[in-house]
Amino acid sequence: xxxxxxxxxxxxxxxxxxxxxxxxxxxxxxxxxxxxxxxxxxxxxxxxxxxxxxxxxxxxxxxxxxxxxxxxxxxxxxxxxxxxxxxxxxxxxxxxxxxxxxxxxxxxxxxxxxxxxxxxxxxxxxxxxxxxxxxxxxxxxxxxxxxxxxxxxxxxxxxxxxxxxxxxxxxxxxxxxxxxxxxxxxxxxxxxxxxxxxxxxxxxxxxxxxxxxxxxxxxxxxxxxxxxxxxxxxxxxxxxxxxxxxxxxxxxxxxxxxxxxxxxxxxxxxxxxxxxxxxxxxxxxxxxxxxxxxxxxx
Amino acid sequence: xxxxxxxxxxxxxxxxxxxxxxxxxxxxxxxxxxxxxxxxxxxxxxxxxxxxxxxxxxxxxxxxxxxxxxxxxxxxxxxxxxxxxxxxxxxxxxxxxxxxxxxxxxxxxxxxxxxxxxxxxxxxxxxxxxxxxxxxxxxxxxxxxxxxxxxxxxxxxxxxxxxxxxxxxxxxxxxxxxxxxxxxxxxxxxxxxxxxxxxxxxxxxxxxxxxxxxxxxxxxxxxxxxxxxxxxxxxxxxxxxxxxxxxxxxxxxxxxxxxxxxxxxxxxxxxxxxxxxxxxxxxxxxxxxxxxxxxxxx
Numbered sequence: 050x051x052x053x054x055x056x057x058x059x060x061x062x063x064x065x066x067x068x069x070x071x072x073x074x075x076x077x078x079x080x081x082x083x084x085x086x087x088x089x090x091x092x093x094x095x096x097x098x099x100x101x102x103x104x105x106x107x108x109x110x111x112x113x114x115x116x117x118x119x120x121x122x123x124x125x126x127x128x129x130x131x132x133x134x135x136x137x138x139x140x141x142x143x144x145x146x147x148x149x150x151x152x153x154x155x156x157x158x159x160x161x162x163x164x165x166x167x168x169x170x171x172x173x174x175x176x177x178x179x180x181x182x183x184x185x186x187x188x189x190x191x192x193x194x195x196x197x198x199x200x201x202x203x204x205x206x207x208x209x210x211x212x213x214x215x216x217x218x219x220x221x222x223x224x225x226x227x228x229x230x231x232x233x234x235x236x237x238x239x240x241x242x243x244x245x246x247x248x249x250x251x252x253x254x255x256x257x258x259x260x261x262x263x264x265x266x267x268x269x270x271x272x273x274x275x276x277x278x279x280x281x282x283x284x285x286x287x288x289x290x291x292x293x294x295x296x297x298x299x300x301x302x303x304x305x306x307x308x309x310x311x312x313x314x315x316x317x318x319x320x321x322x323x324x325x326x327x328x329x330x331x332x333x334x335x336x337x338x339x340x341x342x343x344x345x346x347x
Numbered sequence: 348x349x350x351x352x353x354x355x356x357x358x359x360x361x362x363x364x365x366x367x368x369x370x371x372x373x374x375x376x377x378x379x380x381x382x383x384x385x386x387x388x389x390x391x392x393x394x395x396x397x398x399x400x401x402x403x404x405x406x407x408x409x410x411x412x413x414x415x416x417x418x419x420x421x422x423x424x425x426x427x428x429x430x431x432x433x434x435x436x437x438x439x440x441x442x443x444x445x446x447x448x449x450x451x452x453x454x455x456x457x458x459x460x461x462x463x464x465x466x467x468x469x470x471x472x473x474x475x476x477x478x479x480x481x482x483x484x485x486x487x488x489x490x491x492x493x494x495x496x497x498x499x500x501x502x503x504x505x506x507x508x509x510x511x512x513x514x515x516x517x518x519x520x521x522x523x524x525x526x527x528x529x530x531x532x533x534x535x536x537x538x539x540x541x542x543x544x545x546x547x548x549x550x551x552x553x554x555x556x557x558x559x560x561x562x563x564x565x566x567x568x569x570x571x572x573x574x575x576x577x578x579x580x581x582x583x584x585x586x587x588x589x590x591x592x593x594x595x596x597x598x599x600x601x602x603x604x605x606x607x608x609x610x611x612x613x614x615x616x617x618x619x620x621x622x623x624x625x626x627x628x629x630x631x632x633x634x635x636x637x638x639x640x641x642x643x644x645x
Contacts (some may be wrong), residue, residue: 257556257593295555
């Protein structure tokens with residue numbers, strides 16, 4: 050698909066891209082996440098955000114906009130899923146004043162015990178990253194409140210898992226004793242706390258050991274082994290180190306990170322400490338993924 | 348020590364025992380934890396709580412009362428520590444109107460990377476449990492906000508580790524997305540959620556896997572695999588199962604639980620699901636431990 054408007058519409062953010070002849074020629078971003086849109090207000094919000102852009106082309110949406118809390122509910126395509134399987138589960142309709150709207154589905158994966166895991170929006174980023182990087186195998190990590198780790202083989206999403214790393218970090222820092230010794234001004238550390246955290250979070254040991262390792266945030270502070278300014282980074286390192294060393298190891302195949310800004314760099318630094326590289330996918334790869342998925346629509 | 352007043356004075360609770368000829372003849376408990384006592388008010392609080400009890404004997408205190416936030420600061424005895432080593436690090440003074448006060452120290456242990464861990468008060472309970480149960484080897488688990496797991500060999504505390512199980516449970520339930528699908532009325536579950544949680548929390552896998560397994564609280568609810576009433580118990584089971592399968596395994600030697608009430612039963616049930624027994628120590632074993640430690644004072 051060479052000419053369309055691509056929208057990545059998540060819980061707390063809205064990003065739109067105008068694509069002409071396969072290239073992004075305009076971008077718009079706002080805080081109009083689906084949680085801020087009143088019931089029945091999605092078409093009006095979208096019209097307002099896209100004002101001034103040609104309204105006769107296709108509009109492709111991905112992300113939480115397709116969830117039960119979004120505009121309309123698109124199903125989850127089951128893993129393993131290639132681009133054609135994702136495209137097949139899309140829903141589409143004609144919206145007065147906007148044109149043809151296509152809403153891409155999410156993905157669902159089940160582990161060996163039958164526990165389901167879900168994502169919405171990240172699959173478009175992963176297909177786009179594959180295209181941008183020219184790879185069809187590897188581990189794709191999308192850091193965030195709920196980090197996603199996506200296994201790709203032969204150009205399809207084999208499986209994925211959600212890690213609550215970001216949300217657990219915030220809950221522990223703000224609502225447990227671990228935050229007490231941290232400095233309120235949150236002065237940036239010198240990197241020593243993060244490095245130590247990554248190493249200790251990645252140590253071998255069963256999953257319950259994490260409940261113990263966390264307590265070191267307190268004792269290293271109490272015993273003066275780490276200054277207060279290093280404690281937030283130590284906790285961040287512990288959790289990122291634990292996530293990066295969860296099974297299966299991203300170090301075993303090529304590993305890539307999708308995202309932008311500080312958090313992406315933090316994951317790259319964590320991987321470097323653990324001895325492997327996390328190659329960054331280009332920003333805005335979601336649009337490339339939406340286009341690729343739509344090209345496989347039957 | 349056959350005749351004394353033993354006090355277990357923690358952060359949020361105060362428990363006093365009047366011991367005559369080696370037997371507890373009176374108990375008092377209140378919510379006068381050290382956090383509620385104004386600076387300099389410890390003697391007055393203690394006098395008020397012990398009013399009417401003979402004031403000419405020895406008073407032995409253990410718990411957070413010996414911390415920097417307590418009455419006076421007693422040091423930490425280093426592990427491995429036998430009763431004599433604990434007794435040696437005690438501090439004592441004569442308090443007008445109260446008599447001879449002895450404040451027992453805490454314990455400190457270091458792991459292979461030099462990370463310290465600390466406890467105050469639990470060591471007296473463990474020595475008491477050893478005496479009450481007639482054992483000198485085993486794993487003693489003290490469930491709580493910060494669970495302690497204490498390894499005992501030849502009657503001494505070899506090492507121990509803190510697990511933030513209780514506090515992590517509360518932070519995740521109250522301050523992350525995992526609490527959203529839980530029922531507000533917190534109806535008691537039928538046990539199926541707890542059992543599944545324990546089994547999945549105890550599965551083999553590196554420590555970072557816990558960050559992923561937690562997300563099942565959400566997905567099992569979303570997909571209707573567990574009713575909302577079972578979700579709190581599933582989360583509790585996940586964390587207790589993870590703690591009980593942390594290294595070293597409590598199943599390898601005799602395993603004991605020290606505590607009272609619902610939480611102790613929950614740990615025993617968790618151990619049973621995992622195929623080993625957690626024998627409960629008698630309540631009030633802290634007094635037996637204080638007495639045993641003081642009998643080893645030089």
